[in-house]
Amino acid sequence: MSKLAILKEFFLKNLHRYLLGILFLLFVDALQLVTPKLIGEIADSLKAGTITFGRITLYAGSIIGIALLVAIGRFSWRMYLMGTARRLDFYLRNKLFLKLQTLSVEYFHRHKTGDLMAHATNDIQAIRMAFGQGIVLLVDILFLTGMTLLILLTISPRLTMMALTPFPFLLAVILGFGKQLQYRFKAVQEAFSRLTDKAQENLTGIRVIKSFVQEEAEIEAFKQESLNNVQKNMRLVRIWGVFFPLMGLIATFAFIIVIWFGGVQVVNNTITLGDFIAFLSYLNLLIWPMTAIGWLINIIQRGTVSLQRLDKIFREIPGVVDPVETAPIGRLEGNLEINNLTFTYPGADKPVLKGVNLTLKKGRTLALVGKTGSGKTTLVSLLLRLYNPPPGSILMDGIDL
Structure with missing residues (x-):
C-alpha cells in the first residue's frame, strides 16, 4: 500500500479546492509573463521616439491593472492551496x-x-x-x-x-x-x-x-x-x-x-x-x-x-483487538477464575507469569503481594485486558475475557 x-x-474530499487553487496560480503566472513584454515595447517606443502621452498612460494603466489582478489571484490561490x-x-x-x-x-x-x-x-x-x-x-x-x-x-x-x-x-x-x-x-x-x-x-x-x-x-x-x-x-x-x-x-x-x-x-x-x-x-x-x-x-x-x-x-496493528462477535454479558456477578495462566511480554523470551491458577468468588477480596518484578502489575494488566491473555486463561462469570 x-x-x-x-x-x-x-x-x-478536497480535490476541488486544490484544482481551484492551481487554476488561480496559473492565472497569476500567466499575468506575470505579460509585464516584461510591455516593458520591452515601452523601451522600443522610447528609442524610436514614437511614444505618446496617451500610449504611456495606456501602458501604465495596463501594468497597474495586471498588478491588481496578480494581487487578487495571489490572495485566491493562497486561500485555496494554503488553506487546504x-x-x-x-x-x-x-x-x-x-x-x-x-x-x-x-x-x-x-x-x-x-x-x-x-x-x-x-x-x-x-x-x-x-x-x-x-x-x-x-x-x-x-x-x-x-x-x-x-x-x-x-x-x-x-x-x-x-x-x-x-x-x-x-x-x-x-x-x-x-x-x-x-x-x-x-x-x-x-x-x-x-x-x-x-x-x-x-x-x-x-x-x-x-x-x-x-x-x-x-x-x-x-x-x-x-x-x-x-x-x-x-x-x-x-x-x-x-x-x-x-x-x-x-x-x-x-x-x-x-x-x-x-x-x-x-x-x-x-x-x-x-x-x-x-x-x-x-x-x-x-x-x-x-x-x-x-x-x-x-x-x-x-x-x-x-x-x-x-x-x-x-500501519501498526493493535495488540488487543476485540473479536467481531463477542459473548453477550448479562448481569455481572464478579466470579473470577484464572486457569494455568502463562504470559510473556511481546519481544521478551522469559515469561513473567507461569502456570498461575486462581479462583475468586464474588464479594471476596484478595491481596497480591510479592517482590518487585514478580508479576503483580502484569496480572492486573491482564485482568484489565491491557494485554491479551491466552485464550481460556481468564474467565469472568465463566466467560473468556
Whole structure:
C-alpha cells in the first residue's frame, strides 16, 4: 500500500479546492509573463521616439491593472492551496490521535512520548508544507519554466541556448545534494524527538528528580540532548549554506552570458533594445523556478521522511483487538477464575507469569503481594485486558475475557 493511501480520503474530499487553487496560480503566472513584454515595447517606443502621452498612460494603466489582478489571484490561490494545507494539518492530527487511541499499552511501552509528540507537531507540519507550499513551487517550476523558455526562444533562439548553458550544472548540483539532504532531514527530526522526549520525561517526573536530588544530572543530560539537536541542525544548515549560494552563483553566469552576447546582438541590430530588456526580465522569471527546485527538494524531502514516520504508526496493528462477535454479558456477578495462566511480554523470551491458577468468588477480596518484578502489575494488566491473555486463561462469570 502506498504511503499516500493515508491521505486518499482527504484528497477525495478536497480535490476541488486544490484544482481551484492551481487554476488561480496559473492565472497569476500567466499575468506575470505579460509585464516584461510591455516593458520591452515601452523601451522600443522610447528609442524610436514614437511614444505618446496617451500610449504611456495606456501602458501604465495596463501594468497597474495586471498588478491588481496578480494581487487578487495571489490572495485566491493562497486561500485555496494554503488553506487546504491547513485542513490537511487538522485532518492528520485528528487521524493520528484516533489511531493512537486504538493502539494497546504495549505500543506505548515501545515508543517514547517525545517521538509521538514530534509526530504530532514536526512531522505533520512538514507534510502540510509539502502539500501546500510544495504544490505552489511545483506548479511554478513546471508552468513558468515551460512558458518562459517558449517566449525566450521566440525572442532569440541563439541567445536562449547560450543563456541555458549553465543550467545543466544547476541540475547536477540539485541531484547531487538530494540524498544527502534527505539523510540529514531524518537525523534532525530524530534528534528533535529525543529532545522532546527528554523534556517530557523531566517535566512529568520532576517530583522524583527533586526527591533524589538529581537536578544537576538531569540538567547535564538535557544539555547533551539539546547539543545533539543543535549539531544535527547545524549539519543541515552547512549543506544548505553551500547549496543555495552555489545555485545563485550558477544562475548569475546565465545573466553574464545574456548581457555579453545579448548586448552584442543589440549593437548589431539582431534584436531590439526592447527585446533585450524583455529577455533579461524573462530570464529573471526563469531563474526563480530553477532556484525554487532547491526549495522544493527541501520541502519534499522533509514531507517524505515525515510521511514515512506517520505511515509506520498508521500501519501498526493493535495488540488487543476485540473479536467481531463477542459473548453477550448479562448481569455481572464478579466470579473470577484464572486457569494455568502463562504470559510473556511481546519481544521478551522469559515469561513473567507461569502456570498461575486462581479462583475468586464474588464479594471476596484478595491481596497480591510479592517482590518487585514478580508479576503483580502484569496480572492486573491482564485482568484489565491491557494485554491479551491466552485464550481460556481468564474467565469472568465463566466467560473468556
